[in-house]
Amino acid sequence: PFFFLPFFFSFSFSFSFFSASSSMSFTPPVHPSAVGGTSIDHIDLAIEEGVEGGDGLGGGKGAGAGAPSLPHKLVAGTEEHRQCRWVVSEALAVEGSRALALEPQYAALGKVPHAAVAAQVACDGAPPTRREGRCFGAPLPLHSCSGLPVYVFGQFELSSPGREVLLIPDAAEPRSLSAVAWNRALFACVAAAYAALLKGLPRMLGLPTSTSSPGSMYGFWPLSASVAHEELLPLLLGPLYRSLSTQPLFLAIPRDLEDGTSEPASRRQRPVLRRLEDGVVCPPAVSGELHQFVQTHFTSFDLPPSLREELLTLAPPGTRPFSPAELRAYLKRKLTDPKKREKRLAHRAWAGMHSAAFCLELLDFCIGDLQSGGAKGGFANLVGLLLLPLASGGLAYVGQASRGGEPHVVATVQQQTLLPHLRSRFVSPECTAHETLGAYFLHNDEFLRAARLQSVTLSFFAQQLQPLQMQPSATYLHTVWQTMGRSAGGAIKPTPEVVELFGSKTLLPLRSGQVVAVGELSSTLALPAPL
Secondary structure, rough: OOOOOOOOOOOEOOOOOOOOOOOOOOOOOOHHHHHEEEEEOOOOOOEEEEEOOOOOOEEOOOOOOOOOOEEEEEEOOOOOOOOEEEEEEOOOOOOOHHHHHHHHHHHHHOOOOOEEEEEEEEEOOOOOOOOOEEEEOOOOOOEEEOOOOOOOEOOEEEOOOOOOOOOOOOOOOHHHHHHHHHHHHHHHHHHHHHHHHHHHHHOOOOOOOOOOOHHHHOOOOOOOOOOOOOHHHHHHHHHHHHOOOOOOOEEOOOOOEEEOOOOOOOOOOOOOEEEEHHHHHHHOOOOHHHHHHHHHHEEOOOOOHHHHHHHHHHOOOOOOOHHHHHHHEEEEEEHOOOHHHHHHHOOHHHHHHOHHHHHHHHHHHHOOOOHHHHOOOOOHOOOOOOEEOOOOEEOOOOOOOOOOOEEEEOOOHHHHHOOOHHHHEEOOOOOOHHHHHHHHHHHHHHHHHOOEEOOOOHHHHHHHOOOOOOOHHHHHHHHHHHHHHHOOOOOOOOOHHHHHHEEEEEEEEEEOOOOEHHHHHHHHHOOOOOO
């Protein structure tokens, strides 16, 4: 009968590091319950190097405690003591590999649809400094690199004379079609054995714990960027990640409570293992304070960045990329009701909302999929978000009018200095100074219309600029004319529009020190400095 059989055993042996040879053989235990189905167990291979002249043989613990003795011989030499722990998983006759093995052309060759995956999980009680493996075995190791962080063994068909695992038919080799068909079918066994190994690692490594490092487990997960053959993506990585996505293998930090209470210290920030569908995967754009906010308010996975990118690329079932749409919906759901809003904003989980810089970071992420019509409704999706920081302090909803019923005003620090009576209507000057959002607040008319914001145009500036009670200083006049130029979209010129808008305002300095109305521009000479 054919079956899928990962199993668990342990043994140890000693040898001289530089001048020793050893051989071993064992008969894997057969699980009767595995016949015609699947059975998951583990393989623990402990290796101890050292103790010159001793046999070093000792019984292991677990299912392999009764493993057969290991024939060995030692040659005197320099000794190095080292104890390594390995996990090995095997699979037999998975999916279509069984039917293929029974076909006459393969049965005549004695082909067995068997594959194994081995990973070194510890060396001297600590995670290995580098991942052993990255090669194929058929069953002896080949020079062919796999790019995987594990060893892969199987009865692969090899090319001649290069002894490579055939994954693409070669017109020069008549047997390559049947060889490729066999190898591709055999990778179903590889994927099953690999999945069983990764599913067993949390228990083998004692995960999760509050002090555990996800790298100790996720370092054995394969990455598309590392595999040596692109054919491995559909043959191995795709099936493997689809199998793993339904298992509780993804390390997450439980989110904080939102009702004003606190979790017990014993439970707070304790990592747990969840299925992929139970949390969100953060893209690379989610970092810094934004990433901390997501971890606080969502069940998000504490995964290495490379693995997060792999999940987002392969998108196995259950993958939930954390998106701007999800953040917008969450903020509207939590902060729309005034009574609940005040209670939530007083909670530590929402402490970041009291910072204008952080609110703009949230707004910057929320706007990410709205550029160039990326989402239905465009910038109107931002309306109702409590993310608009005001110059007077506090926050306003995007699209909401000021207390006087008039729209909020987008102005630079310089413009706000010249129009102090509009302080209650100004958005925070950090809006225009923001690295990416500044362009939206200053120049994007579509964004300003959707958010119902008033920009400081030339006509608006002329209307709102109030006369001074005293002679204006040179610094004040310079700032006014500079602001007029920016509001006009460039250098200010004595156009009829300027004279009409500012004609009655005493803002035109003369060489004599006198300041006259802007309307006198038509009769004023602007002489070069030498004259």
